[in-house]
Amino acid sequence: MDFSLGELAVKFGCDLVGDPKTRISFSSTLISAKQGDLSFYSNVFYLKQLESTAASAVVIKPSDLKHCPVDALLTDDPHIIFSKIVALLNPLPTFEPSIDASASISKKAIISNSAFVGALCFIGDGVKIGENVYIGPGCIIDGHIKIGSNSRLIANVTVVNKVAIGKETMIHPGSVIGSDGFGNMKTEKGWLKIHQIGGVKIGNDVEIGSNTTIDRGSLDDTEIHDGVRLDNQIQIGHNVCIGEHTAVAASAAIAGSAIIGKRCMIAGQVGLVGHIEICDDVRINGGSVVTKSIKKPGVYSGSFAADEDKVWKKLVAKIRRL
């Protein structure tokens, strides 16, 4: 897919400096850009790359235009406009509705005529797959699972037991949705498994990264609300509830029954203990361990920055002597 610079200027409301007929077919960083590529500039750190870029055009602020050696699209928000152009130039892959002959499909499954089911997928009894849904190769969908229209499971995603997935939601490879939570009761003979019978409800416009796990609820459901973004390798325990538009970065672990508000930002490797409540608009910095409910919006931290080992060891020794 390609566009003229003039078409892009009109479509995104930018002023154009240069030739409106310039063809743009690819988006790139300043340093990697070639003829036909569009790039963007918004950070002075990359000034030298701007001055020597081989891009055909750059999305840039009016105040930075003087440094730009090539055609330009002017806007106050170069990163947002550039991202929108990237999406335009690189739409999600299209697909022909079809069910691959190598897939194993239950006769009791209901699959929309406009859906795609890829090679070597398993679709079990009681699965309902909505319009324009894309189920990539190797996915296992086994249980009372409902997948809303326009959602995409990229490849090798496992969804089991009782899961409702909304519309326009995307799940990346290796993720496991709906498996048993960690429910065990101590007895004299050892651990007694607490049978998990809840499900998982995932909203619309959710994105779930690779190798992330979301457990089914113990009795009620685990809930991931509309617009949530989950990165890779995240663990979501049973009966967790994550509010709208909250984003969680990689390798975070949210223990059972934690309730997280709306528009929160939880950084990488953060741990939340179970049964606590985080209010809306909380940001938690990387590596923090959150052990108590947070009732006030704001930024929270709890990790130390690594230091030279000698310096760190001296510091730890001083602390131990307090």
Next chain:
Amino acid sequence: MDFSLGELAVKFGCDLVGDPKTRISFSSTLISAKQGDLSFYSNVFYLKQLESTAASAVVIKPSDLKHCPVDALLTDDPHIIFSKIVALLNPLPTFEPSIDASASISKKAIISNSAFVGALCFIGDGVKIGENVYIGPGCIIDGHIKIGSNSRLIANVTVVNKVAIGKETMIHPGSVIGSDGFGNMKTEKGWLKIHQIGGVKIGNDVEIGSNTTIDRGSLDDTEIHDGVRLDNQIQIGHNVCIGEHTAVAASAAIAGSAIIGKRCMIAGQVGLVGHIEICDDVRINGGSVVTKSIKKPGVYSGSFAADEDKVWKKLVAKIRRL
């Protein structure tokens, strides 16, 4: 499956307050319960939910009966009795012994007539699958693998190389058992791979969560003993040994050759360095990094609770000035 309240009272030795003919077909939380549901109450935090519950009956302590608006099963241990009733009402799914036509089965594999092998499974040479074993869809079993009777691999589990799994053991999707440990030797030309030739021994009544990894031993085996419970996204290095009835919560990482005793409880995101020994009956709190052997039963900690960022930064600054 459903039962009368009278049957449940007899079966679990509870006193019954109300109508023994009340039908119970589902188990639920106080707040979600509907007609026909059983719920339980043991924590004053949920008193309001108890007082307004729509459950048909509640499992409850005699001393709390006065707050209960519906029929009741009386016991000193509401959570345990309730969990047992949940298991009774929601038994593990039954299956017809069979091998799905889409599975790929080696002629050299030995599969019990009472076992189930689901769609799109691969069962390689030398695999032995015992009585009443359930291998859900998409599992890959490739190597000298033995799976004991009544064990269940839910779906998309990968077991490779040399692994013996006991009886009544359950493994959730995305887990990988038996792959190479991280064995590398530094040489002038870079890293030399140390070929891993050990296996994994997993006992009876073990449960392994989703996307957990258990490496084969370097020379001898990695061992997970009877009754162990592993949550999701746990990493178990080569030659680790985990003693009976120890439970490990999500996202913990146990480095190679660590030996963990019996009945330990290791919380989420805990890290254990390699080659250390943890005695029986040790509890380690969330996010701790354990760097030395622990020789005394008890509770161990090593993480800081997150705080408001300003407060935390001030504290860190003070510490740095020590």
Next chain:
Amino acid sequence: MDFSLGELAVKFGCDLVGDPKTRISFSSTLISAKQGDLSFYSNVFYLKQLESTAASAVVIKPSDLKHCPVDALLTDDPHIIFSKIVALLNPLPTFEPSIDASASISKKAIISNSAFVGALCFIGDGVKIGENVYIGPGCIIDGHIKIGSNSRLIANVTVVNKVAIGKETMIHPGSVIGSDGFGNMKTEKGWLKIHQIGGVKIGNDVEIGSNTTIDRGSLDDTEIHDGVRLDNQIQIGHNVCIGEHTAVAASAAIAGSAIIGKRCMIAGQVGLVGHIEICDDVRINGGSVVTKSIKKPGVYSGSFAADEDKVWKKLVAKIRRL
């Protein structure tokens, strides 16, 4: 495969003490060794095991020979020589070039005649698989993927989008290479997905553990250079670059655009924030959170060792009072 002790002595340049005709067919630890096994000794911690070993021979330093009750191969580097003999006795499994009938192969894929593609693999359009490549059962290779000669994907590996894998590289089960990075832009309506269009470049002689995730770049590629070793459950964000011969242990998380030098050693559960640079020859100890670039080779730390809970809580209370 088996060898005489004499052959091994010649092959690895060791002096031999004992019978050169002794047959060696297996490698083992001192304590597990049986007749026909070779073991090694280099750590006084195992002296008692040496003195009572049932191995047929032991690789050992000349200075330790006096404690050795059986035949010996003498060398200054017992562990390296032993590891090389382990590799000789236990070569990677061989395979007959073939494509399993249950695999689903695109007509537009190019697969070398000497490659192996196992059961239930999916190989999509535009995939190129080189000479002697081994693709184990259940792998999903979907996109513009190139796999160099002699590389091995053990089983159930997912590679998507745009990925170039070098020669002699090994990837263990459950790993996901090339899926979208975590790119989101805040807007008034919630998160706007930043379409990810970069790829992943993986060098030669790389090893990637189980359930590790490596995201495609946002615009340019994510890069893993020659000789890198990645353990299990590691997260590598978009546009990360890892230099030659760097090793990363399990459960580490490297955020987007971090640049890591050559020959670094990053321990388990380490977290690196995005957009920082780590120079060559840096070692980072377990559980550290690295928030700033590191410009000087050396050892870095940032985690506390766990302690008895009472001791730890007192210490934390004192710190809070600073």
